[in-house]
Amino acid sequence: MAALTVYASESSVPAAAGEQEGVRRTRVVLVHPASGAQIVDEHLRVELPAPAPWPRLADVLVGKGEGERCAAELAMCHPGALVVAVYRGRDGWIRFASEGCSRSLSTRRSPSPSWATWASLAHAWLLSGLPVAEFGSAPMRLLLGQSPLPCSNRPSSVRAASASAERERPAAS
Template structure:
């Protein structure tokens, strides 16, 4: 399993680093699989515009599409109804997205922001 590290930038922002699985390598910084900025809305400007991953309250594919259109540089958008459902839109605005619909069973394993970061890693590593 990959390992993840998160650095809290603000209460609504996290800098996420994903490293490859396995034992530690040679001395020095670990190899990176993915690193990105994840922002949970509401957040002050300019953070949402800088985010690679946005997470916000909402429901449905239309809400995810609207959030992606408002933030065209964001690669992954997640809208959720709390612990019940989450709609992930994977892929930047202007491209045909990959859509994932998650349920409370997913939320029981990891919170929605973690699923959104996982989707970003999946997108940028080309393992989809």
């Protein structure tokens, strides 16, 4: 696969008394290397610990922990999150849940970008239909804080589909 261009930007979600730390509205645009097609994903990412109700509203949930079992337990406690990531230092585990199946990956990487950013990239990757098995190994050109498209004030159709309460969630493996 040729290098996939990825634009990622985020903003804090305002709270009653200012910005809510660890709660981000995240926008990821994947540009397909062959066709140039742009896939836009806007989602809510929450880094733990975070006060209620934010963790149960998250599309992407990130917390400190270690191993696939920890990621699976966190996903079971927060079934609304399509992607759950746990990390300890340079090691991280990302759990994908979609269409009745799940997969955990362990990735060893450099400190940049953050595990939270990796989890958001995983969410966009999953919703774009790219093979989950290639996430983390496929060549990517990551441009942080940039977007080729203007931001909208309404959720994208991808975001709305990911937040559906009717979507079945897989059982832990």
